[in-house]
Amino acid sequence: MKLDAFYYFWEFLAEMTSKELRARYKKTSFGFLWMIINPILQMLVIGLVFSFFVKNQVDNYFMFLFIGLLTWSFFTLSLTKCTPSIFDQRGLIKKAYFPRLVIPLAILLSNYIHYIISLGLLLIVLLFVGKFTFTSLIYLLLTQIALLIFTIGLSLFTTAINVRFRDVNFFVQALLILWFYATPIVYPLSFIPEQYRGIWYINPLTGIIQLLQHIAAQSQLPDLNGFIANLLTSFVFLLIGVFIFQRESKNFDDWI
């Protein structure tokens, strides 16, 4: 019986994720091809803009920037789409009891599939120029675990709280603008004076983005202690997120 519920959960999640994906590309002539065209277009635009208009002070700036922006867009998209998701899907919530966790997780997963495809394209380029090693693979796995843990934890938290306090949605949108500049995406952390770098590591994305940039652009590795701190913070976010979500989800119906 328990096992049945487990399989049911994953099947349901898979179905909802594919619904997310299908609904997004419905009525487009290219359909799922957009999942590949989109990142290639982005890559071209970023490459064009930054090789012509911006004087680079960072080695392999294009790669450096591209992997950071990709990761950021996964993070920001997940957060902005998850936060109001319970309200958006109130038709389902009011219809029957089912594990509410499926709703935000399906959004996260569909975003993650997009992200993985873009990342894969980038890796092909890296392999082609011979910059991808076994160590890179280990680093890559590490960043993905940390990124997922953090994004899931934070998204579940904002999703659950937003049901009762709709302000959260607006707050998140404003926060993300600030957060973008507070994360070393367009600039390397070495631009920040050394005594302040500790502050940057409060942000769990710092270490993740830095490690990814190292893989893609051979930039400096993140500070080890900083990265471990990031991992721990991410994990705490996951625990809090799941706990709050499960507690609040019993009464989502009362607020929507």
Added chain:
Amino acid sequence: MKSQVIKLTNISKLYTLHHEKPTLMERIVDGKDEDFYALKNINLSIAQGERIGLIGENGSGKTTLLKIITRITSPTQGSIVTKGRIVSLIDLNAGFHPDLTGIQNIFINGMVLGMRKKEILSKLERIIDFADISKFIDIPIYTYSEGMKLRLGFSVAIHTDPDIIILDEGLSVGDFEFQTKCQRYFNDYFKSGKTLIVCLHVLDFIKNNCDRVLIMKDGSIIADGPISLIDKYETHKI
């Protein structure tokens, strides 16, 4: 003696009413939230095969009670034990994704109601047949008429093979043919000795189909007994 399928013990449900005040200042000065008990200390047990009609004025707590039985919301106090698969036929038109096809929506809806994928696959043909929409099954739902959506929602819901059905208004919007189909389904359903809870303002359905009546008022069950209670209710004796 028949086995109990639903048992509610000391159930209360508290809602917080949030009074909207036009300005921020007023909200700070006197924007207190008010607590409101939609259900007060409900004790109820329902045996297998009982067909219950739930009546009462608007706002007497009927819907809240049904939501607690279906676990759509949870009680503030008290405990609830249920046995078997419960399906609610409330809001049958809701929860469809307009851009996805009938088939895709059958899967999502079926899973929302607790079915496994292979179960839906094995019943797919019967679901489509009952809803009578085979011609439109691979067309996006937004092109469906309200009646088609209702039939599809109903068909998916009953094919979960529920042990307990919760019914609200709503089925009355279907056309005559659909109504007869529903009645036929319910006759078979009753024959198999399963449980029904109905909450309708059209008392005729309850008179024809139920064998026990619960009357609610202000969050409490004020009367519980045989179908003859309806007559008293109608003549305002309760």
